[in-house]
Each structure stands twice: as C-alpha cells, then as structure tokens.
Amino acid sequence: IPVYSVKGHKEIINSIDGVGGLGIGEGAPEIVTGSRDGTVKVWDPRQKDTPVANMEPVQGESKRDCWTVAFGNAYNQEERVVCAGYDNGDIKLFDLKTMSLRWETNIKNGVCSVEFDRKDINMNKLVATSLEGKFHVFDMRTQHPTKGFASVSEKAQKSTIWQVRHLPQNRDIFMTSGGAGSLHLWK
Template structure:
C-alpha cells in the first residue's frame, strides 16, 4: 500500500436498527442525516453529530412511509430544509427543527422515488427539486462541464458536456470499475475532477478525471466535436459485504464523507492527501 496515494480510512462505524437507504451531510455543520425504513414498515430520519470521534444521535423522526432518498440541494444554506422522496411517490420538504409536518408536499410519482437532487443553496437562487437517477454533474454553478453516469453492469461513463456534435453527441470515456452495480457517484465539492463511486460489492473507488490537451477538434464534416479525457484510479477500499447505497462528501471539510450500506451501518470516512493529486 503506497502512502503517497490518498487513503480511505473508516473513521467511525455505527450499526443501525433499520435499513438505511440514504445519508447526507447537513450543510455548515458536523451533522448528517440517515434515511430509511424500520422493519415495521415506517420511515425514519435520524440526525447524527460527529463529536470527539463518536456519533451522537441528535434526533430521530418516524414517518408513515419508508424514505428512500433525500437532499439539501433544494434549499438555502440558511434554511437547510431536507427534501425527501418516499416509497409512496411523495416528495416532502422538511424543516428538521419542526419535523412534525412538511413545509411542502406533493405527490410526485405514482410509485417509489428512488433518487432526488436539487440546485438550491448556491447563492444564485433557490432551485426546485429535480428527480435524477445515479448521475451527477461535476458542478451546478457553472455551464455544463462534465457528467458522470453509473450503470448496472459495473461500468460508468464520463461525458464532456461542453461540445455536442449534431450526430455523434457528447464525447465520453467509459470505465469498467466494479464487478457489480455502481449504486452512487459523488464528486468532491472542493475539486470537481475527483469523484468516488460506490459499488454493490461494498467497495468504494476514488477517481480523478484528466482533461485532454484539447477538448474539441474538427470532425470529418468540419464541425466541432468533443474530445474525451481519461480517468485514473487513485484508491479503492472494501468496507462491507453488502452494497453501499449512499455516499455524501462534506461540503465544509475536504476529505470527510459519510456512506451507508445495506449491512445496516453508517460509516464516517476520511480520505487523505486529496490536495496533492
């Protein structure tokens, strides 16, 4: 094991008494939320705070329907409202200080909401929640730059979104990264060329995208087309025998992240040497 590379360290691990589907850092804090469902069929949101190397349960909220996903992306950094999608197809926005009833609620889908994202909290206006599925742009506060999409067969694709050819579309690079479904991809907020993928075999892979010398070239029809870069594997680690269902980087502390797995555990991780790659 080379110590020159970034290391992925499991800092804290906590077993939970429910199936956890998603975990998200609360902006501007040392707290995160876990969302899932109890065996009795109800939904749960737990708020944890990292204190002196341990996790302290701050609040537990039980809801009628299991909660599949959540995001703080649809709110301002002052409000920090949590938007959730549940098994019943309802999209709810919660004030976690007063969580008895949602501040906004809509029947968004007929069935389960599997994934949710938003574009608020950027200082450029609040965004409406947007439903997406295991894809992520590298940044939300600039023109389209890069998009990573993960798939069932263990492969992911990085698209250069700056140049779209009329027939060939966007340039992309693909990588067979895992031996099973890639459940999640998350870009490092402090360096959007670094991203982590979470796999169905309980492993995490840390990647860096390298841009080509030139991002566009003239095609045979003399029309601009994109040129894909390459991806380099920086580090990988196996944390569980079960799929890692969620992953979220801390927006405030580089290298700090939280992930949850179907082994009914939540883990706080520290990734080192990210400023040297």
C-alpha cells in the same frame, strides 16, 4: 399541487440530483434523472415538458439500468457534467457543454451511488459505491489519455454500499452507508 408534471421516462426513475441557482453551482437550475429505461435526462424547470438533454444508448446498444446520477464541474455559466452509474458497473461522464461522452469505465459491480466532493468547483474527486461492498475514489484532475482517471478502491464492508455523501464543510471527508446498517466515515 405540482407546478408541472411530465412523463419523463418509460420506466422507474432510480435517481435524481440538482444543481444551479442559489449558490450551489453556476448556471441554470437543472435536475438530472436516471432510469431503468437506460436514459439519463437533464431538466430545466423553466422549460416544461421536454428535457434539455437526453443521454441514451445508441441504436443497437443494450439498455442498462441507470441506478445513480450526480452533477459536477458546475463552476461557471457554461461548464457542467453529469456522472451516471449503472447496474453492470459502468460509470459514464457526460459533458453537457459539448453534449458528448467525456469518459467511461467499468468497476465490475453495480454502481449504487456516485457523488463529486463538490458540484460547484472544477472536478476534483468522484466517489462511486458498489454492490459488493467496495468504493472507488477517482482523481478527476488527473486523466490519462488511455487509462482514464487515477483512482483507488477500498473493500469497505461485506454488504452493499448504498450511498456516499461528502461533508459540505470538508470535502475530504465522506460517509458511506451499508446494507447491514453500518455507516463508515472516511478521510
């Protein structure tokens, strides 16, 4: 039996991530969800029924399918960001402290997975994977006022890269999983 249930989105929920509590980031225990309805919502399990944050397209802006979400920058009680990746290649970084869009870019193909190298430190690296077999690594410590974060990209394989996960013991190592059944370990 669930502790509580809520109708969180109007359409399918594609992605979920959590942070806070028990030594995985500072601050409140929170869960973020991303949906086909174009919204990204942050939930605090102690506050039932309504999200504590709701990021959605502004009036007149087309709704894009949010495929992936990830928490990051949770190094103290106040700081926290959510990164969201969308079907059209958009990557958006939402600052939960200021409730604003901190940064956005487009990687030209649907974003299948995003992950920070660690959630509970100052932003360091962010990896985003895409439909066309490419991944992008963003240096989240180096942001140019107009060009955004420094990044490198790699065409890793011919098929979609569905997931990326960092090795908890060494955040310089991550693995990608591909649509053809392949796994690649990167450093």
